[in-house]
Amino acid sequence: MTLPEGPAAVPLLSVRGLTKLFGSFAACNAIDLDIAAGEIHALLGENGAGKSTLVKMLFGVLQPSAGQILWEGTPVTISSPGEARRLGVGMVFQHFSLFEALTVAENIALSLDPKISLSKISDEAAALSKAYGLPLDPKAHVADLSVGERQRIEIVRALLQNPKLIILDEPTSVLTPQEADRLFETLFKLKAEGRSVLYISHRLEEVRRICDRATVLRHGRVTGACDPKLETPASLARMMVGSDVAQVHRDSAEALGDIRIEVTDLSVPARTPFAVSLKNISLKVRAGEVLAIAGVAGNGQGELFDALSGEYPVADDEAIRIRGKAVGGMGINGRRLLGAGFVPEERHGHAAVSALPLSDNLLLARSQSDKQAFLSGGAVSIIRQDAIRSATRRICEAMDVRKSGEDPLAGSLSGGNLQKFIVGRELDRQPAVLIVNQPTWGVDAGAASRIRQALIDLAKAGSAVVVISQDLDEIFEVATNIAVISEGQLSDPHPAGTLTLERIGLMMGGIHESHSIPEAAHAH
């Protein structure tokens, strides 16, 4: 190694030509990256761009196929997360690894030296959380905490190791805008102490707001390195996507028709100890309307979808009406026959079976609603492969589903393409009512804009659409009216034009409970 010219010139972490191959597929291809001490560095890219693979190599979860990692100028091999922690790298994953039945302190203890006593950990965690503005009760059970609080546990857990570099993977995807603001304050504190932050996101606005430098990845390669403050969201998006993303268009003031789906005072007890119970939910959606239901993950969205779809019918038949008919106790196929369509949140193993081809996955959702077309032979129910194949082709063309081969396995499609197929599968029926949970979760920007446009067009053609989503940008793009779900309760709907991000944020944080209003307001 040549001698460094000066301490400031040596980046904390340098990556040279880092490559990770999975078979012949290069998830990361010759990546170069420098992170200076005391900077917040953004790693931008769409889903599948290679961000997660890159940070997994930095944290020792994956081993690079080629290339070099330099820590303070010295080449290192990071063979395990433990090794990474010893070097001074801390990581906060997008999906938390916490035990719900244990307390905060116990969860933290699990990642530390077993010799340290629990009370000492509690004290340190409490001190740290105070110092960084991350209020946390070490004795609370994780199951009782909000997603934002759970994330704080992960951050405190990382900070206890006194790291020089903290990697945060999509930290704001589960936070309300106010919770995100608090997180940013914490990050600025860390930066002021000379620690570095590698901040992974695909949210351009917040990257421009808090990051000093950005590295953009696309298809496993670095496609741009810039100062995000000097870029516009559009120019950053171009670097991420490689082309301009189609804007979603919506004509204002559509005429609304009759009520297509009506929920009156729906209450559903929690099915499992960790599920959310639904309390007195009421909503009405008219033909031509898109009702968006905002909310932080885990506030009853999945449970609401289960009740609306009829996957888990509810006790009170009158609580849900589709096109005027009481359907509370009816199963999902009965509701489909009334003209409803459903798109669940989870693609693999819920909306689709990964190991089955697309044509089978078409039949999955429509075996009863399209009995006439897809089945023959009466009670024997012979599957008409040719009819299903041609419908599959039609859907793939209509939604521009890119796939390899005529009828590939659902699992072989990218998230965006599979989601386009799953949405297209319902749109193909021209449903009178469409219920969608997280329509563009984990989907690339191109597919997301296509799906959102399709939802708007469906409403314009006279259907009622319910969109349950955590993504506020998406909600403002598609919604006619917006309601917020929090702890299993649904707020009154408000016309989209009258709401600001700010107000929705307050409602998401739990407007139903009085104590959270001052707390949220305090964040500003």
Next chain:
Amino acid sequence: MHIELEKRARVSTLFSILSPLLALALTLVFGLVMFWLLGKSPLGALYSFFVEPLLEVWSLHELAVKAAPLILIAVGLAICYRSNNWNIGAEGQFTIGAITGSILPVMNPEWHSPLILPLMLLMGMAGGAFYAAIPALLKTRFNTNEILTSLMLVYIAQLYLDWLTRGPWRDPQGYNFPQTKSFQIEAVLPEVLSSGRAHWGFIFALVAAVALWFMMRFMLKGFQVSVLGQSERAGRFAGFSARRMVWFSMLLSGALAGLAGISEVSGSIGHLQPSISPGYGFTAIIVAFLGRLNPLGIVASGLVLALTYLGGEAAQLSIGISDKVSRVFQGLLLFFVLSCDTLIHYKIRLVLAGATTGEARR
């Protein structure tokens, strides 16, 4: 240097076909080693085990007799396993099917009507289905594990048969042998050809295999089986009921095992006795997996496993080794089948330390 298992991007069709053959080959290799360790001539032993039984017409008939229950049971189990219901108790359902099917000839030995045989077969199926309904009920009502309940019921069935044949159903003129009266001629499942013992059970097995293959390949019911087997949640989204699938698959496999039981008793034994099966119900599990849970594949694998039974008997006669050898072969085969299936989803790579950089920069 170390070995890495790398997940394939897509399932390898080549290895889906090759894996059972590879497993067979490995079984033979280890069989050679085993015979050698036993001090026998390995090739000669393999010859008398696997080839000799195929050279005579009568023993081909025996092959069909042994393959019939294996195939009948295994095609039912395949549907169960595809739907993620793990019926391990086919041996018990086989036994109960044999008992309920034998009620008519045992209780009415003087009834000489052509109706008796079809009634016996139906009662055998009903008995097997009833016995499989117990774990199905326990699973759907109390969420018990069907692997345990169905397995435990096997021993109850076997002891019940033992008690029947030594007690109330024992032939009074049978010199105290623990067996029932021989069935009247109308109650005996006839041979298919005059050249040997193979009875209609083998035809039932073929019909069942083709029918279930058709169901899995072309019918909505088969689609429900594979969807619910792979993801109960997706099945619920499709509006398919997982509970009803538990009932359907358990009753179907139970009925087929029951049919196998009564066919075996009526077609090749001719009376009830304490032991009516050399473990067909358990061996059928191997048959089902070796046949890739595909009913047509199961016909082939059923014949292979039937050969291990015949081979065991032949080896006992000609080279004087215990017929437990057939058990060993069956175990080896199951082990290799399951492990070779890894190759369908994974590639094996030898990684030489530090040698991975070469191909990286392309």
